[in-house]
Amino acid sequence: MLNEKYLKKGFNTRSLHVGNYPDPATGAVSPPIFQTSTYAQSSPGVHRGYEYTRTHNPTRSRLEECLAALENAKHCVVTSSGMSAEMLVLMAMPKGSTILCGDDVYGGTYRLFTTVYNDDFNFVFTDTSKTEETLKKIDELKPSLIWIESPTNPLLKLSDIKTIAAKAKEVGAFTAVDNTFMSPYFQNPLNLGADISYHSMSKYINGHSDVVAGAIMLNDDELAQKIHKLQNSIGPSQSPFDSWLVLRGVKTLGIRMKQHEKNAFEIARFLEQHPKVERVVYPGLESHPHHQIAKEQMSGYGGMITFFIKGGLDGARTFLENVDLFVLAESLGGVESLIESPAIMTHASIPKAEREKIGLSDNLIRVSVGIEEVEDLIEDMKHAFDKV
Ligand SMILES: *Cc1c(COP(=O)(O)O)cnc(C)c1O
Numbered sequence: 001m002l003n004e005k006y007l008k009k010g011f012n013t014r015s016l017h018v019g020n021y022p023d024p025a026t027g028a029v030s031p032p033i034f035q036t037s038t039y040a041q042s043s044p045g046v047h048r049g050y051e052y053t054r055t056h057n058p059t060r061s062r063l064e065e066c067l068a069a070l071e072n073a074k075h076c077v078v079t080s081s082g083m084s085a086e087m088l089v090l091m092a093m094p095k096g097s098t099i100l101c102g103d104d105v106y107g108g109t110y111r112l113f114t115t116v117y118n119d120d121f122n123f124v125f126t127d128t129s130k131t132e133e134t135l136k137k138i139d140e141l142k143p144s145l146i147w148i149e150s151p152t153n154p155l156l157k158l159s160d161i162k163t164i165a166a167k168a169k170e171v172g173a174f175t176a177v178d179n180t181f182m183s184p185y186f187q188n189p190l191n192l193g194a195d196i197s198y199h200s201m202s203k204y205i206n207g208h209s210d211v212v213a214g215a216i217m218l219n220d221d222e223l224a225q226k227i228h229k230l231q232n233s234i235g236p237s238q239s240p241f242d243s244w245l246v247l248r249g250v251k252t253l254g255i256r257m258k259q260h261e262k263n264a265f266e267i268a269r270f271l272e273q274h275p276k277v278e279r280v281v282y283p284g285l286e287s288h289p290h291h292q293i294a295k296e297q298m299s300g301y302g303g304m305i306t307f308f309i310k311g312g313l314d315g316a317r318t319f320l321e322n323v324d325l326f327v328l329a330e331s332l333g334g335v336e337s338l339i340e341s342p343a344i345m346t347h348a349s350i351p352k353a354e355r356e357k358i359g360l361s362d363n364l365i366r367v368s369v370g371i372e373e374v375e376d377l378i379e380d381m382k383h384a385f386d387k388v
Contacts, residue, residue: 006018006069007069011070011184011185011253011254012254012255014066014069014070015066015070015250015251015252015253015254016251018065018066018069018070019031019061019062019063019064019065019066019067019069019247020062020066020247020251030248031059031062031244031247032058032059033059033240033241033244034053034057034058034059034240035240035241036053036057036240037052037053038051038052038053039051039052053237053240054232054235054237055232055237057237057240057243059240059241059243059244059247060078060237060238060240060243062243062247063076063078063238063243063244063246063247063250064076064077064078064215066247066250067184067205067215067217067250068217070184070185070250070253071179071184071188071189071190071197071217072188072190072191073190073197073217073218073219074218074219074221074224075217075218075219075221075224075228076215076216076217076218077215077216077224077227077228077231078201078213078214078215078237078238078243078246079213079214079215079216079231079236079237079238080212080213080214080236080237080238080239080242081200081202081212081213081214081236082108082180082198082199082200082201082202082203082212082213082214083108083109083112083200083214084214084236085198085199085200085214085215085216086109086112086198086214087112087234087236088216088227088230088231088234088236089145089176089196089198089216089227090112090117090120090121090145091230091234092223092226092227092230093121093144093145093174094144095120095121096120096121096122097121097122097143097144097145098121098122098123098124098141098142098143098144099113099121099122099123099124099143099144099145099146099147100124100126100128100134100137100138100141100143100145100146100147100173101113101123101124101125101126101146101147102125102126102127102128102129102147102148102149102150102152102159103125103126103127103128103358104127104129104149104152104153104155104157104358104360105147105149105152105153105178106149106153106178106180106200107153107342107346107347107348107349107350108349109147109149109178110349110350111349124137124141124143127157128146128148128150128159128164129150129152129157129158129159129290131159131160131163131164134146134159134164134167135163135164135167138164138167138168138171138173139167139171142171142172142173143168143171143173144173144174145173145174145175145176146164146165146168146173146174146175146176147176147178148161148164148175148176148177148178148194149177149178149180149181150177150178150182150187150297151181151182151283151294151302151304153180153181153304153346153366154304154306154342154346154347154360154364154366155281155306155358155359155360156181156281156282156283156288156304156306157289157290158283158290158293158294158297159293160293160297161175161177161189161192161193161194161297162192162193162297165189165192165193165194165195166193169193174195174196174223175189175193175194175195175196176194176195176196176197176198177189177194177196177197177198178198178199178200179197179198179199180198180199180200180203180204180333181203181204181302181304181332181333182298182300182302183199183203183204183205183253183257183302183333184197184199184205184217184253185204185253185254185257185299185300186257186261186298186299186300186301186302187297187298187299190217190218190219192297195218195219195220195223196216196217196218196223197216197217197218198214198215198216198217199214199215199217200213200214201213201214201215201246202214202331202333203331203332203333203334204253204256204257204260204303204332204333205246205249205250205253205333206245206246206249206250207249207250207252207253207256207333207334207335208245208249208334208335209331209334209335209336209338210245211242211245211246211249212242213238213242213243213246214238256335256371257300257302257303258300259371260302260303260369260370260371261284261300261301261302261303262374263303263369263370263371263372263374263377264282264284264301264302264303264304264305264367264369265282265284265301266374266378267305267367267369267374267377267378267381268280268282268284268285268305269285270378270381271305271307271381272285272287274385276309276310276311276315276385276388277307277308277309277310278307278308278309278310278363279307279308280305280306280307280308281305281306281307282301282304282305282306283298283301283302284300284301303333303368303369303370304332304366304367304368304369305366305367305369306364306365306366306367307364307365307367308361308363308364308365309363309365309388310363310388311363311388312362312363313343313362313363315363315388316341316362316363316364316365317341318384318387318388319365319384319385319387319388320339320340320341320365320384321387322383322384322387322388323339323380323381323383323384324380324383324384325337325372325376325377325380326338326339326367326377326380326381327339328340330345330346331368332366332368333368334368334370335370335371336370336372337367337368337369337370337372337377338367338368338370339365339366339367339368340365340366341362341364341365341366342360342364342366343355343360343361343362343364346366347360
């Protein structure tokens with residue numbers, strides 16, 4: 001029941017009306033949660049498009065319609081987590097092929113590649129924010145897939161998606177972009193030439209820190225079919241209830257992202273002039289090494305900030321123990337502000353030597369700026385800095 005008339009409308013109109021139409025049977029404005037595993041057939045093999053929820057579910061289909069419209073994609077596959085979305089993308093690639101991957105990717109991605117799929121693919125890690133080097137590696141290695149995270153987590157490095165995806169096409173490789181940090185509101189990798197844009201929807205898309213979910217957006221019919229088949233065969237499908245929660249969360253994605261960014265900008269400027277801060281990384285700041293590419297390929301700078309506090313690990317620990325409004329927790333992208341130490345928490349699975357090589361030092365603090373009143377957040381940080 002795709003309502004085509006909304007597909008060309010503005011972002012917030014699409015997030016509210018594509019997939020979020022009233023229930024045709026009852027008129028219920030909030031879509032029903034089809035909490036069912038199976039579907040009645042009128043005659044053997046005669047059904048209404050739904051046979052079993054691992055394969056299809058009407059609540060999940062609504063979410064897939066909505067997300068595809070937000071990323072300007074032809075297809076969307078909603079999965080049980082961001083990691084299972086990554087698994088499905090990998091499994092759609094030819095076994096034994098080379099995968100060229102960013103060297104500063106999400107810790108769980110690094111773990112999946114190096115400890116689960118290390119025998120199935122030849123992974124080569126490189127700094128994809130260095131465009132020339134990356135293009136050379138693509139020519140040399142002829143990979144089946146280029147795996148980009150932009151911005152990266154937590155160093156917020158940006159890669160030139162358009163240039164890399166164009167080169168990938170030349171050698172017949174797919175380009176996949178982890179778009180979790182920007183959400184479809186600020187970045188559309190498919191519009192830049194990527195083949196796959198995927199998300200951990202546990203973060204901004206759902207936005208309320210109450211669901212683990214993933215999504216894969218793509219245009220290629222054959223690849224989409226392959227990924228859907230894999231999902232059906234392996235089983236990492238999203239549950240109806242969680243699909244419904246994300247369908248509700250995504251309605252406010254646009255206004256949330258706007259507020260996340262507004263707050264993040266003010267906090268980044270506050271941190272930049274604070275005497276106990278060594279360095280602030282935020283793509284919206286002129287001082288960000290990839291600020292120019294940020295302006296070109298994103299329509300905003302997001303709500304994630306990374307900063308290096310003076311005083312090493314002890315300084316970081318004291319600061320994190322003394323913030324009050326910022327919840328000390330892993331994850332990001334929720335309406336409430338979260339803060340963490342990647343070295344001890346989210347990125348502990350990366351060996352220390354490897355962490356230091358890529359600049360992920362112990363005094364680094366990652367902030368997921370929420371949508372609280374920014375004055376209160378700054379006040380909270382001031383108080384914690386006083387204790388350091
Ligand atoms: C959280 C996250 C993932 C993994 O997603 P889950 O939903 O936790 O499985 C992948 N990439 C990035 C950038 C993330 O932040």
